[in-house]
Amino acid sequence: MDHFPTNWGRPRNDGFDAYGTYPIAQRPYNGLGNDVFSEGVQRTQQPIVTGTSVLAIKYKDGVMMSADNLASYGSLARFKDIQRLHPVGTNTIIGAGGDMSDFQYIQALLDDLMVEEFTEGDGDGHALGPGEIHEYLSQVMYARRSKMDPLWNSLIVGGVKDGKRFLSYVDLLGTTYSASTLATGYGSYIAQPLLRKAVEGNEDNITEEEAVKILEQSMKVLFYRDARSLNKYQIAKITSDGVAISESRSVDTQWSFADGIRGYGAQTQ
Amino acid sequence: MPDMVTLSYPSPSSKPQQRQFNPYSENGGTILAISGADFSVIAGDTRQSEGYSIQTRYAPKVFRLTDNAVLAVNGFAADGNMFVKQVRQRLEWYRHAHAKDMPLRAIARLIQTMLYARRFFPYYVYNILGGIEEDGSGAVYSFDPVGSYERESCRAAGAAQSLVQPFLDNQIYFKNQVALPGHPHPQHLPLLTVIQLVIDSFTSATERHIEVGDGLEMFIVLAKGSPLYGVENIAGVQEMTVTNEGERIFVVRRNLKRD
Amino acid sequence: MFRNTYDSDNTVFSPQGRLHQVEYALEAVKQGSAAVGLRSKTHSILLALKRSTGELASYQQKMFRIDDHVGIAIAGLTSDARVLSNFMRQQAMSSKMAFNRPVPVNRLVSAIADKAQVNTQEYGRRPYGVGFLVIGQDQSGPHLYEFSPSGNSYEYYAMSIGARSQSAKTYLEKHYESFADCSLEDLIKHGLHALRETLQQDKDLNVNNTSIGIVGAPSVHEKTTNVSFRILEGETIQPFLDTMVPKDAPAAAPAPPASTDEDVQMAE
Numbered sequence: 118m119d120h121f122p123t124n125w126g127r128p129r130n131d132g133f134d135a136y137g138t139y140p141i142a143q144r145p146y147n148g149l150g151n152d153v154f155s156e157g158v159q160r161t162q163q164p165i166v167t168g169t170s171v172l173a174i175k176y177k178d179g180v181m182m183s184a185d186n187l188a189s190y191g192s193l194a195r196f197k198d199i200q201r202l203h204p205v206g207t208n209t210i211i212g213a214g215g216d217m218s219d220f221q222y223i224q225a226l227l228d229d230l231m232v233e234e235f236t237e238g239d240g241d242g243h244a245l246g247p248g249e250i251h252e253y254l255s256q257v258m259y260a261r262r263s264k265m266d267p268l269w270n271s272l273i274v275g276g277v278k279d280g281k282r283f284l285s286y287v288d289l290l291g292t293t294y295s296a297s298t299l300a301t302g303y304g305s306y307i308a309q310p311l312l313r314k315a316v317e318g319n320e321d322n323i324t325e326e327e328a329v330k331i332l333e334q335s336m337k338v339l340f341y342r343d344a345r346s347l348n349k350y351q352i353a354k355i356t357s358d359g360v361a362i363s364e365s366r367s368v369d370t371q372w373s374f375a376d377g378i379r380g381y382g383a384q385t386q
Numbered sequence: 387m388p389d390m391v392t393l394s395y396p397s398p399s400s401k402p403q404q405r406q407f408n409p410y411s412e413n414g415g416t417i418l419a420i421s422g423a424d425f426s427v428i429a430g431d432t433r434q435s436e437g438y439s440i441q442t443r444y445a446p447k448v449f450r451l452t453d454n455a456v457l458a459v460n461g462f463a464a465d466g467n468m469f470v471k472q473v474r475q476r477l478e479w480y481r482h483a484h485a486k487d488m489p490l491r492a493i494a495r496l497i498q499t500m501l502y503a504r505r506f507f508p509y510y511v512y513n514i515l516g517g518i519e520e521d522g523s524g525a526v527y528s529f530d531p532v533g534s535y536e537r538e539s540c541r542a543a544g545a546a547q548s549l550v551q552p553f554l555d556n557q558i559y560f561k562n563q564v565a566l567p568g569h570p571h572p573q574h575l576p577l578l579t580v581i582q583l584v585i586d587s588f589t590s591a592t593e594r595h596i597e598v599g600d601g602l603e604m605f606i607v608l609a610k611g612s613p614l615y616g617v618e619n620i621a622g623v624q625e626m627t628v629t630n631e632g633e634r635i636f637v638v639r640r641n642l643k644r645d
Numbered sequence: 646m647f648r649n650t651y652d653s654d655n656t657v658f659s660p661q662g663r664l665h666q667v668e669y670a671l672e673a674v675k676q677g678s679a680a681v682g683l684r685s686k687t688h689s690i691l692l693a694l695k696r697s698t699g700e701l702a703s704y705q706q707k708m709f710r711i712d713d714h715v716g717i718a719i720a721g722l723t724s725d726a727r728v729l730s731n732f733m734r735q736q737a738m739s740s741k742m743a744f745n746r747p748v749p750v751n752r753l754v755s756a757i758a759d760k761a762q763v764n765t766q767e768y769g770r771r772p773y774g775v776g777f778l779v780i781g782q783d784q785s786g787p788h789l790y791e792f793s794p795s796g797n798s799y800e801y802y803a804m805s806i807g808a809r810s811q812s813a814k815t816y817l818e819k820h821y822e823s824f825a826d827c828s829l830e831d832l833i834k835h836g837l838h839a840l841r842e843t844l845q846q847d848k849d850l851n852v853n854n855t856s857i858g859i860v861g862a863p864s865v866h867e868k869t870t871n872v873s874f875r876i877l878e879g880e881t882i883q884p885f886l887d888t889m890v891p892k893d894a895p896a897a898a899p900a901p902p903a904s905t906d907e908d909v910q911m912a913e
């Protein structure tokens with residue numbers, strides 16, 4: 118859909134023959150297919166306000182996840198205080214890239230689910246863990262893609278349940294996978310190799326401090342290279358003690374090298 | 387009076403727009419199954435990828451359905467996982483109704499029906515079903531995404547199909563091999579030979595195809611009352627059988643190169 | 646023939662505050678042959694007595710598998726049981742589909758109890774004429790529940806339903822404290838002893854009229870490594886019948902006379 122009201126035109130064509138002076142066949146046509154509302158219900162979309170990468174790793178005590186606070190409108194850095202990490206229940210966090218309004222819908226969906234779960238179960242010892250949340254989300258995402266009406270997101274679900282770490286991915290196609298390091302969007306190209314190098318085969322030894330360092334380093338690299346990223350991000354950890362999402366933070370960056378590089382800073386020529 | 391020039395039907399350029407959402411993806415990997423006289427081997431690598439990215443090094447593509455049926459699924463991973471889930475539910479209803487597992491040839495027909503039911507929005511998935519028939523013979527069924535199927539003795543599918551199938555044609559069907567006089571080609575190969583062929587197929591495919599690698603998962607189904615043929619001595623073998631009365635299932639996991 | 650003015654419609658209370666249709670439904674459960682359930686720290690089991698209409702006929706089905714981790718034994722109308730067990734199977738499947746988790750047993754029982762309750766309150770419906778013993782194993786261990794057509798459900802250490810089930814209950818009440826630490830074999834032995842109490846004087850348990858349902862690790866008498874719910878019938882239960890102590894001494898309290906072959910009597 119065209120989102121610029123100035124392009125919407127008028128509801129009726131000026132050429133409308135108000136007095137019916139022409140034979141029907143020659144009347145000005147103003148019917149279907151001529152205005153911007155002609156598509157009727159719009160199902161397929163493109164993401165509008167978007168979040169960029171989410172990163173997540175397993176470490177000794179659980180799972181750690183990070184995402185920056187930016188929601189972009191195309192290339193415009195539109196909203197700079199958006200939280201893209203969302204707790205679900207007591208031991209799960211989901212992180213989202215992609216369309217932020219779809220993500221808000223998913224948050225509402227999961228909040229409803231938790232309320233329903235509470236009224237039905239109410240502490241019977243069968244609370245939904247990260248595995249169940251991920252399965253549910255996959256079903257929702259796959260069902261929507263099958264209706265050709267996708268929720269335009271890449272989601273990472275992480276958590277700890279019964280002492281077991283869980284980390285899994287699902288996206289707008291319903292594609293799922295799990296691994297000890299995950300990254301969505303640009304992060305899957307830029308950060309994932311760094312994360313794998315630091316974490317693969319080392320999941321049981323990485324301390325909390327080390328895990329934070331690994332994610333900070335990756336977020337910094339992403340900020341240097343991903344034009345849709347922001348140097349303001351949050352880190353969430355999920356351990357057997359529950360979930361904790363940090364305040365927004367930033368990393369120190371160094372841009373002096375950019376001075377002489379054409380295409381980076383302000384150019385004099 | 388408005389100008390007559392504006393009184394016209396919409397120009398061809400205002401036709402409905404092409405929808406841009408593509409509900410499919412392709413997640414690489416390869417699967418393979420070979421049947422013998424009284425066994426069946428079903429294998430797949432465990433890499434899942436999209437384009438040049440490895441999404442994960444361990445995503446199973448081969449699934450135990452019953453004690454005598456194993457299904458390998460390759461193509462679009464989301465469709466594949468959903469399809470396996472649905473097949474399993476159908477098998478569960480069969481168990482409720484008949485108090486026994488569905489026989490292999492019935493599972494094969496079930497799969498064809500389920501695939502064809504989605505003829506106009508297909509599961510983008512190639513299936514290979516392996517197991518033991520009711521007569522005790524090893525069997526492999528292969529399917530295309532909309533349900534065409536046939537029983538064969540061996541089949542490869544997926545990213546490295548074009549690398550593996552010709553090798554199998556040569557080694558299993560003895561294509562382009564001339565038998566020595568008085569020494570005809572064997573009708574069925576022994577289990578350990580087949581296992582070696584499967585392992586070789588995957589190490590070779592890993593060398594030459596970027597979407598194949600990381601791990602190999604190989605299921606071995608033995609007919610009721612069949613000897614073990616030395617399966618128990620394979621390093622890291624694990625039995626998956628649930629009941630002690632009929633066919634037996636084993637799984638072997640191997641590492642493949644990760645580059 | 647109606648026994649009283651207030652029993653033709655289940656939505657109307659009697660002046661004594663009773664719902665007669667619901668009570669008749671509970672009576673239908675008592676007409677069915679007995680089922681017994683027991684629970685230890687590691688296992689839940691069901692035992693049921695199967696009836697046959699005669700030498701030429703097969704025996705009825707008293708147990709249903711719901712999922713790998715849940716099974717039921719029934720007393721009452723088998724056809725109603727099939728409707729409810731089908732519903733339970735659907736619940737179990739949708740739990741697997743939506744959350745990839747075996748449905749928690751307590752929630753499954755609550756679901757059918759809620760369903761049964763609706764039938765005790767809405768016009769034009771009738772209560773289910775069947776009671777269940779539900780066993781299952783989930784994250785919180787083995788369980789045993791009773792479900793009844795009134796819409797009630799309770800969890801038990803041991804329970805019996807059906808014809809002459811009071812005799813079995815008496816046995817269970819006497820021994821239940823030892824069940825928690827029982828081996829599977831001993832638990833089944835207790836179950837068989839309890840079930841035997843529901844038999845008429847001249848009858849005995851045999852491989853044809855007894856069903857055993859188990860969740861938990863297999864017994865030494867079973868040819869399986871399976872820990873999920875399974876129903877043992879026919880020759881496979883002979884080793885368990887052999888463990889029973891013969892009932893020579895008439896130590897057991899005489900069973901109250903039950904008129905199993907006659908129609909419902911709602912006297913008073």
